[in-house]
Amino acid sequence: MQPINQFTGVVCPLNRTNIDTDQIIPKQFLKRIERQGFGQFVFYNWRFDEEGNKREDFIMNKPQYEGAEILVAGENFGCGSSREHAPWALLDYGFRIIIAPSYADIFYNNSVKNGILALKLTEEEVAVVMERSKEEGYRLHVDLEKQSVNDENGFVAHFDIDPYWKKMLLNGWDEISVTLTEEDYIRQYEEKVYGQQYS
Amino acid sequence: MTKKNVIEKIWENHVVNRTEGKPDLLYIDLHLVHEVTSPQAFEGLRISGRRVRRPDLTYATMDHNVPTIDRHIINDQVSKKQIETLEQNCREFGIELADIDHPDQGIVHVIGPQLGLTQPGKTIVCGDSHTSTHGAFGALAFGIGTSEVEHVLATQTIWQQRPKTLQIKVNGKLGFGVQSKDIILAIIAKFGVNAGTGYIMEYTGEAIRDLTMEQRMTICNMSIEAGARAGLISPDQTTVEYLRGRRYAPQGEEFEAAAAKWLALATDEGAAYDKTLEIDATEIEPQMTWGTNPSMGSGISGTVPSPDQFEREADKESVRLALDYMGLEAGTKLTDIPVDFVFIGSCTNSRLSDLRAAAEVAKGRKVQGNVTAIVVPGSQTVKQQAEAEGIDKIFMEAGFEWRDSGCSMCLAMNDDVVPAGKRCASTSNRNFEGRQGNGARTHLVSPTMAAAAAVTGHFTDVRELSSVNL
Numbered sequence A: 001m002q003p004i005n006q007f008t009g010v011v012c013p014l015n016r017t018n019i020d021t022d023q024i025i026p027k028q029f030l031k032r033i034e035r036q037g038f039g040q041f042v043f044y045n046w047r048f049d050e051e052g053n054k055r056e057d058f059i060m061n062k063p064q065y066e067g068a069e070i071l072v073a074g075e076n077f078g079c080g081s082s083r084e085h086a087p088w089a090l091l092d093y094g095f096r097i098i099i100a101p102s103y104a105d106i107f108y109n110n111s112v113k114n115g116i117l118a119l120k121l122t123e124e125e126v127a128v129v130m131e132r133s134k135e136e137g138y139r140l141h142v143d144l145e146k147q148s149v150n151d152e153n154g155f156v157a158h159f160d161i162d163p164y165w166k167k168m169l170l171n172g173w174d175e176i177s178v179t180l181t182e183e184d185y186i187r188q189y190e191e192k193v194y195g196q197q198y199s
Numbered sequence B: 001m002t003k004k005n006v007i008e009k010i011w012e013n014h015v016v017n018r019t020e021g022k023p024d025l026l027y028i029d030l031h032l033v034h035e036v037t038s039p040q041a042f043e044g045l046r047i048s049g050r051r052v053r054r055p056d057l058t059y060a061t062m063d064h065n066v067p068t069i070d071r072h073i074i075n076d077q078v079s080k081k082q083i084e085t086l087e088q089n090c091r092e093f094g095i096e097l098a099d100i101d102h103p104d105q106g107i108v109h110v111i112g113p114q115l116g117l118t119q120p121g122k123t124i125v126c127g128d129s130h131t132s133t134h135g136a137f138g139a140l141a142f143g144i145g146t147s148e149v150e151h152v153l154a155t156q157t158i159w160q161q162r163p164k165t166l167q168i169k170v171n172g173k174l175g176f177g178v179q180s181k182d183i184i185l186a187i188i189a190k191f192g193v194n195a196g197t198g199y200i201m202e203y204t205g206e207a208i209r210d211l212t213m214e215q216r217m218t219i220c221n222m223s224i225e226a227g228a229r230a231g232l233i234s235p236d237q238t239t240v241e242y243l244r245g246r247r248y249a250p251q252g253e254e255f256e257a258a259a260a261k262w263l264a265l266a267t268d269e270g271a272a273y274d275k276t277l278e279i280d281a282t283e284i285e286p287q288m289t290w291g292t293n294p295s296m297g298s299g300i301s302g303t304v305p306s307p308d309q310f311e312r313e314a315d316k317e318s319v320r321l322a323l324d325y326m327g328l329e330a331g332t333k334l335t336d337i338p339v340d341f342v343f344i345g346s347c348t349n350s351r352l353s354d355l356r357a358a359a360e361v362a363k364g365r366k367v368q369g370n371v372t373a374i375v376v377p378g379s380q381t382v383k384q385q386a387e388a389e390g391i392d393k394i395f396m397e398a399g400f401e402w403r404d405s406g407c408s409m410c411l412a413m414n415d416d417v418v419p420a421g422k423r424c425a426s427t428s429n430r431n432f433e434g435r436q437g438n439g440a441r442t443h444l445v446s447p448t449m450a451a452a453a454a455v456t457g458h459f460t461d462v463r464e465l466s467s468v469n470l
């Protein structure tokens, strides 16, 4: 995965709570056996009508949000199905950063493992970003190392992140390679519990 | 000795390595695999030249995509490809597979317990959020994403941050005609879809102890709908008896030894949790949802709420959008809402006892003329058992369709789709927008409530149907 640290991008506000992964990527698009190419289907039922025409009134379809790379949404973002197609689709569409007051656990893990920084701000801070991002061209600057977010008009916020995830994201590490350095421990465990070796 | 709850006990038993500043590395005892969330994981293994570390702890089936009629005719080429890909991957990596022709095929969360693969004290993962179902046995079971599927295939371990523990205590006894589905819907309606986020839950209390294993599975299944990755019930004699004689469970003397170990995993008297929530079972009536997430529901005697009844702006807006999507007016009595479709199935409610209960309501009645009602057993074994009891006949005589097993209309990835604008009484677990088909309107209910809706044409308090043996 791509490492991430300093990032500046246009912000798209999606003012809903409990956005579930069925909305992020509807099930008719889960049949592909690749990881790529899901971006075109992100929020499909909100972006397109039954005939496949763009819904002009949906926020992501407004020209000012074209090319947005930061998505801001309400609490419990990514609830529901564990489908990793959701972060794949968001990433493929162009979102590197998501901002919300809270996330569903599985979605959060899935995101970090794909190099998406899903960061948590308070409800008040999210409300400020929601409001300000109505303005055309509104951008935020994110600094993962410093764990801070700011805009050009004095908005500054700090966010917390687990040090392990932070390190993974900063380095863009592949988790399996990291785990394979624990091979000795895995082998010891297997010997203790299963009475034999498997590697 | 410090008192521990079942979650802490299982966790401690599986720590491979614990280092300051890192999550715990946990060993996984059972990895269930299905066709939708695994292809990219196997592909990842191939690209990096890795193998599956423990094929003996991995078991695969196909459920999400499979047709429930004419099983061999998969019209959708992309679905077909996905199913074939799983066959190839299992062959290549040496994984046992219950494919579409296999007598053990079924929804992954139905067959795991049925085969006795699911056992107390195990860590169980699957690329599916309803893996929480297996928690009913006192197993630590949770859904994972595809990257994690690949990780478990390659290393048989997973990195997990030690979660906080949440006790959900269901006090007292359930009333007449109330099902375990009503307990979990009531819990989610009361505490919200966020209540369990960051926690692993344990369900306790008299009403939970009274439940059969199949009823417990219905509760644990929907833990994820309360935001928790996992929800457990401490093992007890009910758990032990369910597993006795199952194919993959220990046999003979070994079974007794295992049973003693399982029972010792139960939460110690007086063990602590990070948080406890309580609900009174005696006050729970049959439930149904009216909105677009599982917390938007109430007892059947209720009415559709108005957005103004909610305090927070965000909630008002969500309810407004939900009512708009569902085509409902505030103030409408729930029992005045008509149905077009009825779906009895899914990993929440497609086991033999679910079908028996629904058949009891359907018996001697007729599905209303404008209603399409389908029954989809959770596995081919459940189907066979139900047929041996004549349950299929009861349903068909009442005008229900009787299908082969699979996920079916729970997520409508196969041809079982609810058309736009149509309303479905569904025994599944998610009422999200578009879940059962683009524009489809889902109301979550128990199997008996679904059958009652089918035979009356609208949502009905099943307790009011005369001469039903509930």
Ligand code: SF4
Binding pocket: B063, B064, B107, B108, B109, B128, B130, B346, B347, B348, B406, B407, B410, B411, B428, B429
């Ligand atoms: S029945 Fe529904 S919820 Fe259960 S595994 Fe299948 S799709 Fe998922």
